[in-house]
Amino acid sequence: MNSFIELAGVNQDLLVYLAIDVSIAILLLGAMRFLSGLSAKVNSTQELAKEDNFAFGISVAGSVLALGIVLTGAITGEAASSYMMEVIGMLAYGGYGLVLIKVGRIIHDKIALQHLDKNALIIEKNLTIGIIDAAGAVATAIIIRAVLLWVDGLDLSTFIAITSGFFVAQTMLVIVTRLREQQYAKNNQEDCLQEALSNGQLALAIRYSGQVISTALAVTAASHFLTYSPETLVVNLLGWLVFGIGMTLLVALLTAIAKRIVLWGINLVEEVDQQHNIGVASIEMATSIAIALILTALMA
Template identity: 30%
Template sequence: MNIDQIITLLINIVVCLLFVVPVRFALAKHLGVDAKHELDSKDNFAFGVSIAGGVLGLIFMLTGVQSGDPLPSHVTEIISLLMYGLLGSLLLIAGVLIQDKLVIRDVELATEIKNGNMSAAIIVAANMAVVGLVAKKTLSWVDSEQLDGLIPVIAVFVISQVVLAAVAGLRMGVYRSRNRRNSTNGIDAADTWQGAIKAGNVAIALRYAGQLIATGIAITITSALVDSESMGLYESVGYWAFYAFGLAGVIWGAYRLFLPLVLYKVNVVEEVDHQANVGVAAVEAALMISLAFMVLAYLV
């Protein structure tokens, strides 16, 4: 490693870490709290977890900028990092707002995190990590850290949020079908999936986070299946959506197939939905993520 490469590395590290600060305060502003007070006085673990997700998502995205070919100068490198760091920060906050206001209705995620609800924090953190993961892969896909890479990143962000919204709808629907009071005797779970999140069922949130991450991996796999150089922007985005939904469906189907084998004789509904068994939920999350990595290894 020569001196020029060392300087470039240091620039990347410094700029990336500098963006951690605005993400922290942007989340605090969204929640309507003081970041320092929540972390060291109130000891709000949920707020800390949500910040951790934001940091991961942002760094994931900025490593996508770093992984490209060396830029012509250090100034150009700094400008590129600043540009995508700003975009990454905005996309992370946008992802939180989309989940909070549109996808997971009937739950004020910001309010729940402010009140220390770890379930809400896990959901928000996982979503932000996935946003950054998808953005990182998109940058590698378009092979550009200049202005012409912004539109594909934003377009794939929109696709990813639609797919993740579908995942949330699926989880809500499955929970509703499993926990109908008129067909279940002595149920002690919340009436709805959203109600379980409000009640602080960490197991429900952990399982959902696993599915979000698995879906994020499925979306990134699409970059290996769509050739950006031989297609126009609209055609490429259309194929991204097609493959993203398809691969997410494949992973869900495989999960439903293998879950009874992995958790043989375990009543998943009783353990996770009713008893908030984090151990069982962790196995479910690991299964979905593992299946996503298997698909990744096969197709990429």
């Protein structure tokens, strides 16, 4: 075994750090399921296995995936000065990421989609709300991960930077949601997007999921151009906001062009808004995320 480790060029200390990170990650992922139940004030086992509540399962799946994304930002790949510091760092970043996912959900519920009682609708097995809840959690996690990778160190200023960057990005998600609501109302005789979602229009949920995730990816691109410094934090955050707005507009423009090409000859308003065509909505979602991924990769 030792000869294999030497052949692979991996020292035993690195394996210990790996074991610490993976163990803590698995424990946090396991905790997320039960925290989701506590948050919704239900027994997660009852909802998943006895009630067969698919909406709740999708919501929990989104939470677990979101935490996994956040943890990739907490695990930098660089070993800490000691095993204890590795444990503290992983727990601190992972635990704080878990808290921010919950805060992001509250913002999404109370501000972005303020007319929906998501917890109640998920317990009522509304698949549409389960999907947008999962998408919101994933979008929040993408943002948290970017900020975790952007900052440096483990002190009070680091957590202030993480929190500030998080709220800047959440502001962008709320703005995009408002714009999408206006667009939906314009295309559908002033109908309400949130009401349509609560009525279970799955195609709209799929499209909306692509929009919020692509927005999160667009906003994170700013981290490649701004250097973290506690002394210039306010300037950096303003730069993040301005750059995020620009990237979001660029992604929206390129996505609109790409959709016209990918879905040439298809009336998207008629197919998705009115006929609830899940297939077309899925292509819309994939196109939105693909354009955002391409742009962020180019920026990196």
